[in-house]
Amino acid sequence: MTAEKTAPAGGAAPERPAFGPPPRRGPGGGGPMFGGMGMPAEKSLNFGPSLRRLLRRMRGEQVGLVLVFLLGVGSVMFAVIGPKILGNATNIIFDGIVGRQLPAGITKEQAIAGARLAGNSTFADMLSAMDVVPGVGIDFTALARTLMIVLALYILSSVFGYLQGYILNGVVQRTILELRSEIEDKLNRLPLSYLDRHQRGEVLSRVTNDIDNISQTLQQTLSQALTSLLTVVGVLVMMVIISPLLALVALIAVPLSLIVTQQIAKRSQPKFIVQWRSTGELNARVEETYTGHSLVKVFGRQADAEKAFDAKNDELYRASFGAQFISGTIMPSMMFIGNLTYVAIAVVGGLRVASGTMSLGDVQAFIQYSRQFTQPLTQLASMANVLQSGIASAERVFEFLDAEEQTPDPDAPLTVHDSRGRVEFEDVSFRYVPDKPLIDDLSLVAAPGQTVAIVGPTGAGKTTLVNLIMRFYELDSGRITLDGVDISAMTRADLRSRIGMVLQDTWLFAGTIRDNIAYGRPDASEEEILQAARATYVDRFVHSLPDGYDTLIDDEGSNISAGEKQLLTIARAFLADPALLILDEATSSVDTRTEVLVQHAMAALRADRTSFVIAHRLSTIRDADLILVMESGAIVQQGTHDELLQRGGAYADLYNAQFAGAVTAE
Template sequence: MSARHGPRPGHGPGAGPAMALVGEKPRDFRGTLRRLLRYLRPRLWQLGAVFLLAALSTVFSIVSPRIMGKATTILFEGLLAKLSGVPGAGIDFGRIARILVLLGLLYVASAAFGIVQQFVMSGVSQRTVYDLRNQVNEKLARLPLSFYDRKTHGEVLSRVTNDIDTIAGTLQQSLTQLITAIVTLVGVVVMMLSISPVLTLVTLVSLPLSLLVTVGVARRSQGYFKAQQKALGELNGHVEETYTGHQVVKAFGREEDVVAEFDRINQRLYEAGWKAQFVSGIIMPLMAFVNNIGYVIVAVVGGIFVARRAVEIGDIQAFLQYARQFSQPITQTANIANILQSTIAAAERVFELLDEPEIVPDPAEPVRLEQVRGEVRFENVSFRYKPDEPLIEDLNLTARPGQVIAIVGHTGAGKTTLVNLLMRFYEIDGGRITVDGVDIRRLRRDDLRSLFGMVLQDTWLFHGTIRENIAYGREGATEEEIVRAAKLAHADGFIRSLPDGYDTVLNEEASNISQGQKQLLTIARAFLADPPMLILDEATSSVDTRTELQIQQAMQTLMKGRTSFVIAHRLSTIREADLILVMDHGRIVEQGTHRELLAAGGPYADLYYSQFAAGQGLAG
């Protein structure tokens, strides 16, 4: 039976639009950007269509004010001529109607191009991120266990979820917004120049002031946003830690301390938050103030031009609209630049994950063991977690078919490491490990691990029914086989006492059943898997004495005829083992049966007497 360990992904706190100002800067912007763009190469023609559609949508939108200005000019001049008493003068409503129809068509076309562009871009962005997620998921399956020892679950999940979501959001929204902003800026400037170069120059005078305001405020708010994010992270961690350990908090009466710490962090979050929101929020009022100054100047100068008949009144109306639009793409582009920084930083973290060293690949022509007898040998095995810190040196061990091998020793002696090497969670540095005479490196990892059933001290159950959790041991198991496995593990009784029996749904932490009941379910899962060899890591550590005796009886049945490795802390559970290995600092310092080791009076006897001298009697 194989089990995949680790919590299910969750979603961290997201940032709103204002958070775009925070932007974490990447270390290699250009290199990461080029690598990210490679994921878009298979969809270049779609991207070309998106650019064209976005440009057309924007162009039609930009041309509309100029055409609307023509209608205003016709209306104004016709009314002025009529009021002046010009014979036959009047408003040409037919021409105005044609202009309005043209405007309607332009607006419809602009909206239609925009909708199609969003549709195509949605497909491009989601397919790109789909491919990236697949690569990351496949990479996670190829990473060695040492990677997960170095990285926290939260860090890995953040790269798989939040960072990829950031990339998806940028591809979906910011890329098209950037195209629109650039086309809008160029188009607005061209249209303003076509109306009046002088008025355009007047408008451009306000540009440096707008940039100064935007950059100045953004820099000031960035520090506050960083402080806000830091305090938010601390608050989330404090709440999660307190919630997870709420029983301990209550048991030691630390509720007031926990609340006081929450208040301190919350106060810091409040102070940083309101400053960040206030400072970033004044960008728009300040920009509006600067734009209004330019607007007033343009209106006054434009009025003078109209009075002198240098510019038509409809063109001034269009120019004022363009002046209003002029600062928007600049602000939008500055915001997108910050978002792009965050996106490239997120992509950099994802690529760092994809560049992690992988496990040694399975052999091209693997050996398949058909009839497994269960003979396991460690031959001159050496291993170290860190290159300069040896842990296991020249270890030799032989487990005969059907033997029960117990492994004991102090914490850190190397007991679990031995099992990790046997399962190829880590690769040995020297020597070899064989199953039935075949080096385990000649087997596919999946084939090797399918030979072992594992019952660990740290139980792992997923969110689902009890039936589904037991059936995880073997695909396609029948109801009868599941119930039989539960009965062998002495779990059937408590399962049927639950309101929904085997259909009882375990919550995310499986906290709606006891620790001992969780252990019984993992043992039932091992029964169902029915493997040729077993690994038991103190499987009875979380159950009461009566249940422990029941499980030991069941284990004797389960281990019969199977090579079994039992990591034990409670030495009462391994008295009947065929061979007991006593480990210390990665070495086997003693080996023999329970009686032999007690008679020898060595490390095993010391361990045993320290556990049982004070009450249980010294059974030998």
Template sequence: MSSGVPAEKPLDFRGSMRRLLGLLRPQRLVLAGVLVLGAASVALTVIGPKILGKATDLIFAGVASSGLPAGASKEQVIAGLRADGQDTLADMFTPMQIVPGSGIDFDAVGQVLMLVLALYIGASFFALAQARLTTNLVQRAVFDLREQVEAKFARLPLSYFDRQPRGEVLSRVTNDIDNLAQSLQQTLQQIVTSLLTITGVLAMMFVISPLLALVALLSVPASVFIAAKIGKRAQPQFIRQWATTGTLNAHIEEMYTGHSLVKVFGRREEAEKTFAEHNETLYTASFKAQFISGLIQPAMMFVGNLSYVLVAVIGALRVASGNLSLGDVQAFIQYSRQFSQPVTQIAAMANLLQSGVASAERVFALLDAEEQEPEPATPARIDRVRGQVGFHDVSFRYLEDTPLIDDLTLDVDPGQTVAIVGPTGAGKTTLVNLLMRFYDLDGGRITLDGVDIAEMDREDLRAKTGMVLQDAWLFGGTVAENIAYGADGATREEIIAAAEAMHVDRFVRTLPDGYDTVIDDEGGTVSAGEKQLITVARAFLAKPAILILDEATSSVDTRTEVLIQRAMNSLRQGRTSFVIAHRLSTIRGADVILVMDSGRIVEQGDHETLLRSGGAYSRLYAAQFAEAFAETD
């Protein structure tokens, strides 16, 4: 198996971010509320240090005043200091509100502190409200994204799921969307708050001291350069990480589904080895992604600390020269910390943001996958289906350079039972898949009662058709619910009647809760043959106009097969039926038997006619009986 890891290529970060923001567009009012609440919280937080600086000035002025002679004026004190040659101290006292001989005005200090406390309580309240709105915004956006993915599944052709490992698809729908939700939740609020904080703090820094503000801004280009360089190296690793996660999930899902066969054929060590390889690849990619992106924060902290030292030294000199008060310097140092902190936080969120964008791109790739042909604007409808089916020069191939069905023509009259036989890969199941419009034709057309099925709505077409596949599918629910799956509003009596007709009732009565027995989605509480019987009963209850049986009795014993055949004979009365079978003994009563080989009908006729002709059907029939005799010898 290949590693499934794509080549490292640049991520369309801008395009993916635009699409992510587009998810938030329906919640514009909520987003506006997030911005308003964030602005209110940041505004109160930013004002706090400036007001708190006044408390520092009051304390410092009180301490300085207590050491000066009482009764002297501020001017006299400053003049005396200059006369004594203490110009630096005189310059420091000049902007201060000193009262010689007085002490610290604790009432004024207390009022300032209470005001700051009120500001911070208000900021916390607005931040809490913003967090609640952000959570609602993100979860609603992710809810809408999941709905888009679910709707996309309904529009994807069956060929898409043929090409994609089931675990890979599940990983995109679960792991990638969950990672995207987590990334949005953690980054959206922080980015909004950080950007508003940077703006508010920068404004206050210029108000206090333009010189110190310019010194603090010197760290910004260095921070941006470091974040961009490291982020660019981390991007490919996040792409590799989430692609490998999908590959590993696909392998685990595959090995879990086929757990019994893996053990039977002694492939456990090989499966473990493959798992170890994928796990090692995921470990390496995850380690590199997290380690490289984790370098951003310490690098930013280093740059921030250098800026902090410069601000502290220059600020001290400005205080000594009397150009700034001690409270203003204290406030500015707080602002410089508040300024570097959101820059550091934004850089630290780069790994989360890149991881989220990588997951978003994988989900968007699913949403952008080529869809099946759209339904006709005015679809044709058949009020009462007679069941006449026609294949007219039908051509189809799964791979462009590998022909499968070419120029196939077939007419089926209403009520006929058409059996399709042939070797594996002859195109038997493909033929009925085309009739159900699971795939679109490459050429020709298929008609139902003279109406081209390409002009019909797919749901309307399939509602008129019942299908029983070789691989029986049951969902997690009761036996009754599984039988009623094919008919909306079926009553309990109709469910039991269908079960009795299809010989399901006899074993359902032996289950602990009868028809209310819960079956898991793997059908583990019933045997393979009983699962098949339930699906046959489901088709019986639906009473379709066209019936398709694809190896429907392959998992039941011979006695049960005979009973089902009798029930099917009555079910097929008045209905056009297509039966795909390998056991030729089960189709002897068919009106028409088609022998297919390499996508072509090589023989056509009833059982007796085909046997007498001595062709392909006769050889297949003889080979089966020879095999049966060989098994009994």
């Protein structure tokens, strides 16, 4: 099957203003190029459910997550023990300095008693808490051993942290890989109506920018959140062991941090929703303006395009500034609370050292722990910035994944065993919008090998008719059969593999001319590709290109003419050799001389297949076996070209209007 991009019949789809937003559901872009400004933000999902749904996607990585947790525990444990042992090193130094100043040959108890007799009780109390030997200086052997232990602990902590980050990176990237694959599958299950309601740039923003943002969020927050939580627990345990009183002072920071973080996050989360919605809308506008840049220049609308872009860009700036500024106040707020806690601990700790209830090394260790305690709290708070942005993106992706899908293929599908190309419409009714009738109780039969031309004014439902055959849209009532088999009982892949379709809007991908032709049937031989090219007169212009069939064309096909692009799409459809051929104004971009040649080629190739030809130029369908004249979704006339002209009516009016003389201005 070869199917080009489709759209609802001209004017038959839901109405869309020239410069306004398309009918849509959920966060979407503004209209094409110049409209759709000032659209309200969609109501976001709850933060908690979205976060839990995102984390549930990692259930298949239990082994990796367990390893990440265990390595995190090890890394934090070694890091937390370090300050306590380092405090012992401080005690060794301080004890040695004080011991050197005491007279040699006396005991510690005698030194304490002497200090009290001299009226220096504070020094005596401090001395009682120390491990000194009067007259003996610093024990450098013990100091070196202690420092080596601390160094080993920090090295082990770093190694464990490195392994944790390595494994977590694999976990996150595999999760994102699965998410991208799921999105790709979702794209293939979406009905055409979804793409009609959403701009391409806005959809691309969800599957690229938002996915990347989720990846970065998981990468940055999971490891940091785990390490921070474990650090808080480990440090708290060590602080309680050293001094319950100072631990209580440090714990005052916890409720303050939670209250401040909650209040700031409550105000910044809605702005992150607007930020990523605005990003999608801006991408949609850029994509539309870029792909339609020729049209913008032809009509002199550069200034309007720039004005619309500036307005949307300014909206994104305001949303981003508000989100980042508000959430950015978390870090300085946490630092302020941490500094207050540090001052309180230093004052209380100094008093306890002076009273002899704590050693200087324990106070030093506790101050380090206080920093380690407030730092993860600050990190957790600052992660709210990244997390809110990531969840805002996750909500947009989940909304895309939750979009209504096309009806699934039947569990026990039927198939056509003797493919002849007989198509029959039986009382078919269809409408894009429930309260706007389009096609009602339509019945017709296209016999095998017959060429059926469909003509009528714009919006009559011509393209809709072939879209229904392709099952791009589902019927409201009635049925369509292919060789006696209801197409709704077939799989879409089976149905479309029997149909070749060429539309007025051409679609080519980046690759060689040979690759684009072979897209219709990838297993085709070189000779079959060349035969299709010769039959559709592609071969004639290919030889004028420097690299022939190996000429590279970009995805817009900008290095070949519009007529040549159309010939390539026709060759692609012919190579597919379908039982049913659909041509929707397929020769509209071909010059008059080439059109005659293509008409001859199509006449020969249509000999053994049923063809539906949508045409506005009635001269191209004179030889059709059956001409259907449509108005407002109904067939008002049918017959051959000569019969319809003799009969008069709608077809004769269309034909005479096309070949009437030029209108002159009075």
